[in-house]
Amino acid sequence: MSKTAQSVWTNCLSFIADNISPQAFKTWFEPIQAVKLTDNALSIQVPSKFFYEWLEEHYVKLLKVSLTKELGENAKLVYVIKMENTYGNKQPFTEKIPSSNRSQVKSQEVDVPTKNKNPELRNPFVIPGIRNVKIESQLNPNYSFDNFLEGDSNRLARSAGLAVANKPGGTSFNPLLIFGGVGLGKTHLAHAIGVEIKDKYPEKTVLYISAEKFTQQYIESVKKNNRNDFIHFYQIMDVLVVDDIQFLSGKSGTQDVFFHIFNHLHQNGKQVILTSDKAPVDMIDIEQRLLSRFKWGLSAELQHPDFETRVSIIKNKLYRDGVDMPEDIVEFLANNIKTNIRELEGAIISLIAHSSFNRREITIDLARKIVDNYVKHTKREVSIDYIQKVVSDYFQMDVDTLQSKTRKRHIVQARQLAMFFAKKFTKASLASIGSQIGRRDHATVLHACKTVDNLTSTDKQFRKYVEDLNKKLTL
């Protein structure tokens, strides 16, 4: 029986289903349709560009294996993307993209120094038995400077990274240690530096490795009795990027071997780039001699991005995914997820996925649900409108009354409390608070804040209002 696109795809699907979770299969493979089979190229139609990128990023190997089983070594996969425009009435159109069309960072041939001309130089990245002195840089070409957006929070680290990429080993930023909290872009920036160096200096041998993998390889080398080969392998790098070095904490054997590699590279003018979730002073269980070496170069912190940077990161991601999203939703996300860019990206991905699978428009309600579901622990910023609503409900009046010009004491107090909490819980200026709460000026707001402070310390009943309202607003 001759093969058809459908029969080939059905076989691929049954192989894929055996290798991933039912949920992932349902989400990412059921919506795909096989559309064409020519020679050894299968075309599959996917619902969006985002969908295609997700498949390429997470399932390309699985797709390749399953397709090779069906169509042989020269099998090719072509994505046909159904472009849908949620915000207009344009006809759907399609775009064809071959699988894995992103430019890869090329593998690098290495000249082994003559005195060590050992044809058996062991590459810990290669399965034993397969001889290979080609060193894959392990860099991710998707992490570049172009898509690492600049803001106050990362300016120093980003500029230092660019300086290092322009002159690896030739600046005083050696080592360059990038540190910061979870999901703030350390890995991205470290890859970007490596990718940029490979672009500018293709002849340089660059290697990215996580400290965890480095540790595993080291343990393996001790077991197999080839510790020296392991050290030698790392010493031939021109640029070594080690991610999450806090992982070395408490592992004295690995620290020792890293110390030797580090010294060798540094003395020979080779560039070392490190990332860590802590500043060197806060690292525990790392030997002093290693810590002091980390401090030789530059330690640059990645801080929490400010609102503007968060907005640009979201917009950039949407642009790359070919998705349109209303401005108020972008701002809502940026306002609500503040401390972790990975969570911010996760929320965008979920939002796009929800809207494309359920064929729903991206609305503020959907965004609110996603933010609640996926990043529960992030606090939602309290708005001035919300504060006025809570205060007026508490004093059993409506918002119009709270904002009115009346001088009645209990209404004046309610208004002053709303101004006080707006100052406390939002970043709005006094002038902006005043204009939103009954069109008052900034002096009135300042006076309100002082009055609330005074009354809180002198009037027991008033203190109770403040405590109750505080509780309601921080729930």
Ligand SMILES: Nc1ncnc2c1ncn2[C@@H]1O[C@H](COP(=O)(O)OP(=O)(O)OP(=O)(O)O)[C@@H](O)[C@H]1O
């Ligand atoms: N300035 C930025 N511009 C664009 N994307 C960014 C930026 N900073 C971080 N990201 C994105 O945020 C996500 C998380 O970044 P990354 O994995 O580099 O964080 P990390 O600090 O290494 O986290 P961890 O502490 O978990 O190792 C990545 O997808 C990255 O591309």
